[in-house]
Every structure is written in structure tokens, then in C-alpha cells.
Amino acid sequence: MSSKESCRNELRTAIRQLSDRCLYSASKWAAEQLVGIEQDPAKFTPSNTRFQRGSSSIRRRFRTNEINSTPPTGVAYVSTPVMEEDEAIHGDFYLLAKSYFDCREYRRAAHVLRDQTGKKSVFLRCYALYLAGEKRKEEETIELEGPLGKSDAVNRELVSVERELSTLSKNNMIDPFGLYLYGLVLKEKGNENLARKVLVESVNSYPWNWSAWSELQSLCTTVDILNSLNLSNHWMKEFFLASVYQELRMHNEALSKYENLQGTFTFSNYLQAQIGKTQYSLREFDQVEVIFEDLLRNDPYRVEDMDTYSNVLYTKEYFSALSYLAHRVIMTDKYRPESCCIIGNYYSLKGLHEKSVMYFRRALKLNKKYLSAWTLMGHEYVEMKNTPAAVDAYRRAVDINPRDYRAWYGLGQAYEMIGMPHYALHYFQKSVFFQPIDSRLWIAMAQCYESEQLHMLEEAIKCYKRAANCNDTEAIALHRLAELHRELGQPEEAAFYYKKDLERMEAEEREGPNTVEALTFLATHYKTQKRFEEAEVYCTRLLDYTGPERETAKSLLRGMRIAQSGFPSMDVEHFHP
């Protein structure tokens, strides 16, 4: 029995169990992965071998699988446990409650199950109550919205649900689904440590509930927390780890996990989308585009994660593709934050910033904590020269997630724009603190230091050095370093950076005014250093260019020849144009 087959069996059972408990999004996720498994297990594709080379934990997992599980019962720890069903009498009530639940009549559902004691019934009752509270909370948030911001609406069912579940868990009368709900409630109440513990317990005893994993993921805000979790091995753990890595900006780790998983779940749209998102964070836009195009072909009505795709299209300035995407998502589901964000991106690309802001606003109305919408809206306000609004938007992004370096960077830019470079420095410093490997941030900070008001060139040089060290694609840093050193009267350092810049331009086969400038400086510099051979090389290269530099090179060469031939220079002034 192949591992794929066992995954498939596990997922099939899990989907039934999950949807029986009305955990729809988890069951949706599981079903997606089920279909994502390659259909023909006999065929060994290259990806399969890659998978076998890969994660040892997965392999181990499946080895134990083969040993322990016997197909008919399959109650081993790893395979899908068959949950004991409630008695038949109560089963009828359960069916009624589930129907109510499916019609979103949560309170009615809970009421039907009021006297039931079976684990399944208890779970569904609590879950229904919880959802009823959530629904009411959302309504109240809108009802109570005051001029000073939202009045704090809370889920009023949390207390009673928590009390019931904690009693059950103390008496060991709780199943993994109950634990998941308990964790959810605890997290909502702010008791994160216990929530983590309960959720870990839940996923360890029933790993197929992706909702539980994602709740757990949202509670793993640092690597230390992640390492402290005591998780049993299961292939679901790989999904979890990948997603945590992605959130923690450990993109390469996330990517390798996802690629490993793709060995089994070759056709999983979820995996594909996640890989796309990770690649986007790594700024591999071409790959992302390919991935999402493929994804859209297979799953044309997908809205999830499409905002990332739109970001790529925006960066690459594909007007029509972006408009096509926007059209498609709006036909699919107009009131999704992602849809609004895509349209916002489209308008932004068209330069219609007011309209763009309107759509970002709508996205934020739908989800107040939609981080990228805040940041993107900030960008729009910057374009509209509405600095206070931009600052406000960025600040909200930063307060939602203080590690969002883009928003810090935006804040810095906004302040620099209104002539407050010193004030802006604070924000640039924050931004490079959270993302020290991005050369653009360092360059921005350096330019801030360089500004007329501050004129702190030493600090600017330090920043440019950092920028040059982290793969400065636009090659600004080296050139500026050279120039700054020259301005500060440090010719040795200037020559060093001009040379580096020159090498780089040669490697990338670029030419321009910078090349000429570098060559001119180097030629003059070596000449004053009396290293005539090197100077001659640069002068000769300069002769390939037209313009005044060519003349300079000529005169330099002439001067050197005179100096080398031992004649005292007659017309020194002439040599220095």
C-alpha cells in the first residue's frame, strides 16, 4: 500500500468526519489536498523520487504507517481514527441540528442539542453557539461603531463555551474537535499559552483538521515558540511547518517544505498558491507569474491568494492581464477583500489613485486587519500627495504587524517627502531593522542621510555599504559610494568603489554616463598616483567614448607620456581640464 494511497484514505475519512461536524473550511481544505494527490500511484514520476529523497520525517511517518495500519479497521494512531458515533436516538436530533446549522440558524441548532451529551453533539452545540456569538459580534461591531472607533463588541458566548469546554477537558471527556474549539475560544480570550497547548493536543490526536493547524500557526509568532511545540510527526505537520515558515519570513525553508510536499500532492492548488506566494516574497516575479497563470487555468474561479498575483502583474505593468484578472474575480465574488485589492491595484496602475483608494477602502471595510491593503493604500496616498492620510494608513499597517518593513519604509518616505529627513530616519531605521537584507531600504536611508538638511555623509556611506553587500540590483550603492568618497576627499576608497562598479557594469554589460565617470576618475586617480600603466588602460578605454571625456583621456595620455619620458611637464594646467 503506497503512502499516497494511505494519505488518500486518511483524507477521505477525515473529510467525512469534518463535514459531519460542520467544520467546512477544514473539510474543503482536506478535499482540495485529496484531489491534489496524483491519481496513478503506480507511476513513479521524478517528483516522486524527489519526495523520497526529501524530508526524512515524512518517510519515517509512512514507514510506521505501513507497519501499523491494517486497512479494514485503520484505528492505528496515524491513520484516520473512527470516532464513535452518538447513539441512534440522539442521531435524529443531531441530523436536525446539522440541518439548522447548514441553514446558518446557529442558535436553533444549539437549542436542538441542548440535552445531548454525546461528544459529537456537545461539539456541534458549542460550535453553533460560538458561531452564533461571532455572527452577533459582527453585527454589533457595525451597530456600535462610534466616532471614537469601534466600541468593543465581543462574542458573548465565549464565556459559557469556554466554561463548558474546560470542564470537559478536565474530565477528559473531550474529543480533538472539542479541543480545537476550546483552543479557538481561548485564543479569542487572549489566553494564548493555554490555547497553544490545547491546539497541539488537538492536532496530535487528530491531525487532519487544517483549521486547528492554522489557528496554531497564527499563535506561532516567533521561531522559539515554534520550537517549543511538542508536535507528533505526521505529514500534516509538514503543511503546518511550511506555513509557519512562510509567516516567519523563512522563505527558503518554506519553499523547500512546499516542494517536498508537492511530491505527494502534485496537483494541489493550495500548494501551488503557497509556493507562488513564497516566491513572491523572494521577488522571483517571473516564476510567480507562471505559477499563478497555471493555477488560474486549473482553478479559474479562485479568489484566494489572487492579490499576490495582481501584485506581480502590477509590478510587471501588465495592464490588460491585470484588468482581466480583476474582471474575473469581480464576477466570481465581488465582496472579497482580495477582489477589492486587485481592483485597487488595477486602478493604481492606471494612475487613477482616487478610485484605487476607494477599492482599498472597501477591502479594509471587509477586513480591517488586511495588512497589505493598508500599505498599498498608503502608497496611493503618497501618490496623491496626501501625506497625513498616507502616514495614517502606513501606521495602521505597522500597528497591525510591527514587522511589516514596507509600511515602515513608506512612513519614512512620506516624512522625507515633506522635508523632514531627520524625522524620517527613525522609520527607515525601523524598516532596515526588520528587513536588513533589502538593499532598497538601505539606499533610501542613505539618501535620507545625504539630504541637504542633514548632510551626514559618513552615515550615508555606512548605509550604502550595507546596501552594496545585499545584492543591490539597481546598482546605485556602489556608484554613490564612489562619489561620496570622492566628495569627502578619499580617493583611495573612491577608486576602490569605482573599480567595483565598473566590474559590475562589465559583468552586466551595461554602459552609460556612470561608466564614463568611473573611467575618468580612475584614469586621473592612477595618473596622480603615478601608476601610469593602469591609468593608460582606463584612458584607452575612455577613448571609445565620444564627448569631452575623450579629449580628457587624450590629454591625460599625452601628459603621461611626457612624464614617463622624463621631461618636466611644461603646461601642467593643460593636463587638468
Place this chain on the structure above:
Amino acid sequence: MAGVVKAPAPGAFAITPHKVSLCILVHTYASPSQISVPFPFSSVSQHNRLGLYLLALTKSCDDILEPKLDQLINQLREIGGLLDDWLTDHVTSRLSSLSAPDDLFNFFNELRETLGGPDSGVMDDDQVILDPNSNLGMFLRRCILAFNLLTFEGICHLLTNIGIYCKEAISSSSYEHRLDDSGNDLESLSEYENMDLNLVFKKINEEMEARKKATEQVSFHLHLPKDLSTLVEDVEVFADPKPEHNEKGGESSSYASGDLLRDVDPDGGVFLRTNWQIQGYLMEQADAIEKSSCGRHGSSFTFNAFELTLRQLQKLAPEFHRVHFLRYLNNLYHDEYFSALENLHRYFDYSAGTEGFDFVPPAGSNDFGRFEIALLCLGMMQFHFGHPKRALEVLTEAVLVSQQQCNDTCLAYTLAAICNLLSEIGFSTTSGILGSPFSPMTNVGTSLSVQQQLFVLLNGSLKKAESLKLKQLIAANNLAMAKFGLTHVQRPLLSFGPKISMKLRTCPIVVCKELRSGYHLISDFCCEGSTMTTDGAFSTAWLKNLQKPMGSLVMSQDNGSGNNSNPFLFFTQPSSIPGSVLQLVGSSYLHRATAWEMYGSAPLARVNALVYATCFADASSSSDAVVVHVKLIQHLAAFKGYKEAFAALKIAEEKFLCASKSRILILKLQLLHERALHRGHLKLAQQVCDELGVLASSVTSVDLELKTEASLRHARTLLAAKQFSQAAAVAHSLFCMCYKFNLQVENATVLLLLAEIHMKSGNAVVGLPYALASLSYCQSFNLDLLKASATLTLAELWLSLGSNHSKTALTLLHGAFPMILGHGGLELCARAYITEAKCYLSDPSFSVSDNPELVLDPLRQAADELQALEYHELMAEAFYLMAIVYGKLGQLQQREEAASSFKNHIVALDHPHDADDPFLS
């Protein structure tokens, strides 16, 4: 959302259960009836009392949250007297009768009837009708309007909230003995309530009764939650609902935050006051933070307690950005650099500087934000944390941005801040910082010295402030000008050279004028109507006084008679003058004291310091209070001797415990040094002197004034040790430094010291020019006392030149006598007396036997005065002279007495002991 709805509408007014109960009370107060005293009230004064109370309630801002029903009931109990029961019952029954939305509609309709029409002025006298334009009338109208604006959902919420509001009062009043459980109890109640809402509301009265009767039966139900919570071991157990934040420190804060989240649970029925009231509260708190910052009330204002309040406020009103600013202030004054910085940035990011500042021009004129204010605040923060260079950079940027944005007000404030910074940090460190960016302001060129730049800036700031009519800033600038005028010669800016220096003098008249203009400020504020927020604070104080038995301002009216036994109470009420203004006026007194100190009038200096200490102690910042104490103690030491000074110092040390201790420490060292010198304990003197020197160059920056003083004292110690050449060398280098940094007052002192050194080393001729130079300095700076002292030294110099100069010396001395005796300290007087005696004695034409008292009297006086100072050296001299005089007179017994005293002091000088010194550390 961002950008569009920036500052919330100032009049944000939401109808809450507390306001409903106020409405009920107002309705009772002004029920439309035909008799002058409506039904429940028995007298007019009772009626009035309720009216006053309601007025105070609508304005008070003692907290961000509205009082709960039981608090209201307690206050009613105090105010109501006989009516207490009736009023309480009326309010609670009226509230609990509101069980359906329609009841609310009817209630507010009824309320409308209490308001008179627009022509209510022509009503009958004996009919109580609320004037719609009165405070209470406005309040009612706002409530009615707010209610009419509510959606149906809003009305439902109001109804729910009223239910919770009533229930809380019931549970806390009838189950007080089981307070621990009330939290759980409430939770279970609210859960119950959600199941079937209406039932609970309709039955609330019955339920209350039932609960009262059946306390025993329900106890099981009430305790159940507790049992549950003990089952859950992993859940944090909130055993102590109110942790002592100040004691537990950092650990408790994280703990408390969890607790707080619990507190803010809306099930608990907390409601924010209106926007104005919260603003008022925050303003009061801001004042309190500043005042308590340096330890005077340190214990009463803790970091965590206020932080909790702020967090709560932020949770309840996330768009109320002023919270961040208060948090910044809180962090600032508790020296939390990073969070202060973080909160400052956050506040300005959200508010763009357009919220909460009084001097922001009305919105609409500029939609680009007021980020220059952010820079101004940031600069002041950097300065507060001891980064003057950074602060100056930031303030420079602020100047540029305010100029770009044409924000003259901010520019004026920024300039004032820069001036303050420049004058505070001394001039050694700033040179080179004030560079080209200031050329727009000081377009005179950068060749100016820092003082000159400061002067130009001060003038600019003052002019800006005057043109913008910023009263406080004008006063502050006047003070700064006075301060500048005290210590710096106002030279013509461009013709700056040694040639014309003799024409230049400071002008005491200008200083006094500047100082006097500060007083106008207070009269301006007295005349003006007080602002909304201070009004609120006034009411709050009134409410608080309810709790005190003596605060029975209104109660005394109860007796009906004009019982004015407590008229002073009116004055103990907080005045309507803002604290900052009082502080400014107070510091003008402080400046006066300093000015008189320098000009040489000790009594006037003392009077001003005393005025400050008695009248402005409450409003003063603690650093100012320390200064005033230091001044008074110094005065004590000079005029009453060390014993009293040290006693006072001990009190001061206890009073100012933490932050401003350095000032006190310096004073202590100064006193110790002086006493050690007088007693001849030179080793100790040197040690203390070194300690002073260490204090002068701390980590943050060099305190030039202190440094000067330390080396001055060093020179003095050397002089006392008779190491003349070294003393002269130290004094000389000190003079060079003072000259370099333009410390003119110190120059005069150092010159005088040099003269003394040369005199003591026997080189009177060399000393003379120094004394004369010092005299001329004193003249140009109007340093009268120092001038008298210089004259005295001059006389001594003449005297030591030979007996034929004793006439000159005596004339000089007599010229200075009025000043010395009127204003000088003990030491100076004694020295003058001794010199006088010496003059007479050395005069060949003077015979002792003719007029012995002419010599003996001053000597005796000198001896008396020196006794307090324990100045052995001078005392020995006085007794020596006395012995000689008595010898000449042939009074042998007195001669022996004087001689033995002389011997005692010489011995004491040679063998100093400090057994009785409690202050040696």
C-alpha cells in the same frame, strides 16, 4: 478610516445609562409643576443643592469612565440628606421600569416637556421650567438629540446597557460580603440574560427581591463558577483582582494586562464620558504627570496605574489618538526612552499634529498636517533625555518645516525651545552646531558667538509671540530675556571688540521690566473666562470634596442661615488659572530672587524665594521647587550659620527624594566645603571639592557653571593651605576659561580671588590691579554685593601696604559698609569689622586708650558672628586683636580671656575634628 475622518467631532455625545439616570434626576429637579418647590423637595436650598450637584456631574472629568450606578447612589446619599432614599429609589425604579424600547421613547418625550419654550422668560416665577440654554437645559437637549439619532439597534443596546447598569448596582450593593464572586456572578448573569433577554428585564424588580430573600439558596449557584475555575489548573487564576502595580513592578504589568482585558469586558458595563470630559481628564493627568515627575508626589502617580487607564481608554476608543500622547508623556517622565519615542511617533502618525493642540489654527486652512509640531515635541524629548545635539538637529528641522508651512505659532515655540536649550546646556558644547541652517533666522551671519545667536533668537521668538498674542509664550520669553540680561552684557552686535567694552553694562531696569511683564499674564487669565476643561476640573474638585467632611460648601447652606463659618473654603477651591501659567508666574519670582542675589540684595532675594515657596509651591515643577529650597538654605548658611543650614538641608533631602537630588547633593557639598574650610579641615575640603568636580562633568554634558565653581573652590582650598603659587595658577586658568566662555559674573569673582591670593602671599602690590579689575566688572554688571566685597579686599590690600595707607583703607571700607552690613552674610560682615579694627589699630594717629570701644565693639561683633560659622582662623585673629587692645588698656583679666580664646581657636584650627558631623558620608 484613514485620512478622511481625522479628529473625531469634538461634541461626540453618546447616550449612556449614566446619562439616562442624570436625565431622570434633571427631570426630578425640574419637573413641570406649578409650585416653586417641586414635590419631593422640602426647601429651596435642598432643591438648589441637587441642581448644583447635577451641574457638577455633567461637567466633571475625574476619570475617563462614567460612574456606575452605585457610585451615583453613594454620591446622592451624601448630597441628598433626607431625600436620599427617595431619590435613590426614584432613579432605580425609573431605570428598571424601562423594559421595552417604547418606554425609552416615552421617557425622552416626557423629558422634552421639562424644557421651556423659546419664550420661557415670561413664565410665572413660581413655575420651574428649565431654560433650554442653561447648562442643564443644554445637557437635556443633547441627550434628547442623541437619543433621536439612535437607530433601533442603538436603542436596543441602550436598553441592554441600562439592564447591566442596574444589575451591577444591585449585585454590588446586596452582595457586598461576597465581592470575590461578583465577577463570576455577573458573567453567569449575562449569560443567562442572553438566553432570554426580555424576561430578565421585566422581572428585574421581582428578581432583586427574590435574590435578597434567597441569598442562602442561590449561594450554591454563585459558587459554582469558582469550583469550575479551580478545576482548570492551567487557566491563570485571577485571585487578586487589583494587583499592587507599583510594588510588583515589571512583573505585574504583564499580569495586569491580562487582568485589564478582563476588566474592560463590556459585560461589565463601562461607558466612556463625553469627548470633552475625557480631554479634560487627560489634560489634568498631563499636568499631574509633569508635576509629580521628579519625586515630589512620586508615590501618588505611578507609571503602571496610569498606563492601565490609558490602555483601557485606547481599547474603548481606538480612534482617540490623544491617548498615545499621554502615554508618551507618561513614559517621558518615567524615563522610558524607547517607548516614549515609539509613542511620540505613533501619536503624530495618527493625528498628524492636528488633534488636541490648542494653538492649531482651525482645520481646513491646511490639510497637510502639522508635522512640525511632531518635530518640536521630538526635539524637546531628546533634550529631556540628555541628547542636546540631537535635539538641536531636530529643532532645526522644525524651524525649517514651520517656515515652509508658514506655521508661525510653531516657529515661535520652536525658537523658544531652542533658546531654552541653548541657555540650559551652557555654551561649551554648542559651538559649531548652530550652523548655516539658522541663517534664515540669524541672518546676521555665523560669525556671532553663541550668546549673540541666543540673543537674536530670543528677540525673534519674543516678537513672534507678541505678534501672535501667545500670552504664555510671551511671558516665558520675557523670563528668558531677563535671565539673559542678568548674565550677559548686551553688546551691540556688530561692533564687537575690546575697545568699547567699558561702555557696556547689564541693565537691571531691563531685567526688572522683563520680569514684571510676567505678572500681567496672571491678571489676563484672571479676567478671562475659564476654558471648558478647567471648568470641568473645577466641578470635579467640587465632586471630590463631597467625600471630605469639611467640603460641606453646600451643606452649610442647608441650615438656611448665612453660616459663613468656613469662608476660607472658597479659596481652597482650585483657582481657574491653569497650572502652567501659575508655574510661569512662579518662576518669575524665582528669577527675581536670583536677580537680587546677583545684584546683591540678600533680603529681597530671600523675600522673593519665600514668596515662591509659599504661594507657588503647588504649581511649581519640582526642579523649580528644589532651586528655591537651595536658595533658602544657602541664605540660612550665610546668615545663620551651618547648624541651621544643615538642619534645613536634612528636611529638604527628605522632601526631594529621587530625581532632583543632584541639586541638593551639590548644595550639600558646597556647605560641607565651606564649613571644612572655616574649620581648617583642609583634607576634607579638598575631598569634597573633588567630588564637586566629578559632578560637574557627568555623562550627559559638562555643566560649566558647576565646573567653574569646583575649580574656584579648589583654588580657595589651596589658598587656605597656603600653597599660593598653585592657588594662583588654578585661579588663573579658571579666569582664562571664564573669559573664553564669557562668564562675566564668574570673571569678577575669580579676579577677586586672585587679589586675595596675592594679598595673602604678601604681594599686596600685585593684588591691587586684580581687585580693581574685579571692581570694574562688578560695576558694569551691577553686582553690588560683590562690589562691596571687592572694596573690602581693596581696603585690606591698602592696609597691608603699610600703616600710612590706613586712612585710605578706612575710607574705602566705610563707603562699602552700608552695603556689607545691609546685605552681606556673616563672614563678610565679620571680615569688614576686623578690617575696620585693624585700620584703626594701624593708624598711628589713633590711640586705643582714648576710644577703646571704637575698636573693641567691631571685634566683639565679629567674634559673635564668626561663632556661628566656626571660622577659626578669623576668630583667632579677632581674639588676638582683642587681647592686644585689652593689653594696651591694661585690662589683664579680659586680656587673658581673649588670649585663651585665641589659643583655643588656633588649636582647633590645627587639629580639626569632625566627630559631631552627621553629614559626612
